[in-house]
Amino acid sequence: MxxxxxxxxxxxxxxxxxxxxxxxxxxxxxxxxxxxxxxxxxxxxxxxxxxxxxxxxxxxxxxxxxxxxxxxxxxxxxxxxxxxxxxxxLPRDPGAHDLTVVQHNVSDVNRDPAATARTLIDADPDLIALEELTRRALPAYERALRGPYPHHVVVGTVGLWSRYPLTETAAADIRPGAITGEWSRGLRAVVRVAPQRDIAVYVAHLPSVRIRPGSGFDTRWRDESAALLGEKIADEDSTTVILAGDLNGTTRDRGLTPLTSQLDSAAEDFEFSWPTAFPVARIDQVMTRGAAVVDVRTLPETGSDHLPVVARIRLGGERSHAAACHPGAGAVQPGPCHPLGHPCPTTATAGQIVATTCSAKSAGTSRPIRR
Known part of the structure; x- marks a missing residue:
């Protein structure tokens, strides 16, 4: 039984x-x-x-x-x-910050670069990092951003616009070995945010990942590019480093360990940036060394398949907010004082940079400087 x-x-x-x-x-x-x-x-x-x-x-x-x-x-x-x-x-107050950085893959098929630029300007950032810049669209971005961001550099399909002078600019070679032909998707610039205060800024667009029937989640090219970029950042002499880019992966992705092991980011897991139609992951990142990302948010959609990401950054203690905003520190104050002031540059040295001359009464005029 x-x-x-x-x-x-x-x-x-x-x-x-x-x-x-x-x-x-x-x-x-x-x-x-x-x-x-x-x-x-x-x-x-x-x-x-x-x-x-x-x-x-x-x-x-x-x-x-x-x-x-x-x-x-x-x-x-x-x-x-x-x-x-x-x-x-949970809602939280990020507290004080010194820099605001916007990161955006603008898409190489964006039909309205000028409108995209206006959306980014409305966030009032200090630095704007862009990827998928095309020769056809680049002039539109340059025209729209020229006024508030007089210093910029473009290398291949990536670019950086800044309120502050760029004292050094160079390409950052992150091309995987298997990719041949023209491929330039990384740059390094030194941003002088205040006298005696330089920040190394990297802008990068890592290769796309693919889900393939034969190989599954294929990240080999992206991982190789991340390793190359990680080596450059590890060798970086600057105390403060900012990386902004489309990394084609979240900060939890093991393939980005060469970057996440030495850079910090904000734990905003639900500020998804891709795809615009139904965002499911934040693959656009702003990461730092020697500084803290205190807040990350997405901006309204543009003509891209990515949402712009805005990050607020608190720098280390080399220069206090009060000292930076004090008129004696050499900052200009065209309105409410920026936490680090707007230093008056006199020269610039590299690339596609627009230098600004300014005074205590006005932001001055701009002139192109070419190599």
Whole structure:
């Protein structure tokens, strides 16, 4: 005679319970998923917040089955998700900041560069980093940004516009070995935000990633480019470094470890920047060394498939807000004083830079300086 044990609330729903615990495990330890066999680990890391979505149907199944074990496991998954991502949902005051940086992949098929530039200007940033600049669209960006951002440099398809003088500019070679032909998607510039205060700024557009039937989540070119960029930043002499770019990955992606291991970013997990139609991940990043990213937000959509990202940065203590805003520090004050002031540059030395002469009464005039 076969005796059947009556299922109880603790023995029902074991499959649901196992799935819920698996979700909790992935949320806590995504690095346990291997990179081999199509790189599922990297894919999960890029979309990690979305692991909260399957928790809802698992909860419904647990209720329908009246399973205490499944409900307990789902509760564990909920607690883990809230612990990992809840802080990003809480309102908080970022406090004081010294610089505002806008990062935007403007798209090489953007039909209205002038309108895109106006959206970026409205955020009142100090630095604007752009990717996917084309020869056809570049003049429109230069015209629109020339007034408030008199200093700029463009290398290949990436560019940097600044309120502050650029004392050095150069290409940053991050091209993977397998890519041939014209390909220039990195630059380095030194921004002089105040006398005796220089910041090294990198603008980069890492190669795209692909999901392919044969190779899965293919990130090889991007990872190689990230490693090259990481080497340059590791060798950087400047105390303060800012990296702004389309990195084609989130800061949780293991392929970006050469960058995330030495640069900091804000833990704003839900300020998704891509794609514009339904943003699912923030692959546009502003990261720092020797400074703190205190806030990250997205701006309204432009003609790009990426949303612009605006980051507020607090610099180290080499120069206080009060000292920078004091008239004796050599700052101009065309309105409310900028935290670091607007230093009056006299010369610039490199590339496609527009230098500004200014006085205590006006922002002055601009003139192009060419090599």
């Amino acid at each position: 076969v005796r059947f044990l009556k299922r109880t609330a603790w023995t029902r729903g074991r499959v649901t319970a196992i799935l819920a615990l698996l979700v909790a495990l992935l949320l806590l330890f995504p690095s346990l998923v291997p990179s081999a066999l199509g790189n599922p680990g990297g894919l999960i890391e890029n979309f990690l917040p979305w692991l909260g979505v399957p928790i809802l149907p698992l909860l419904a199944l647990a209720v329908l089955r009246r399973s205490a074990s499944a409900l307990s496991a789902v509760l564990v998954a909920v607690v883990v998700w809230v612990a990992v991502f809840g802080p990003s949902l």
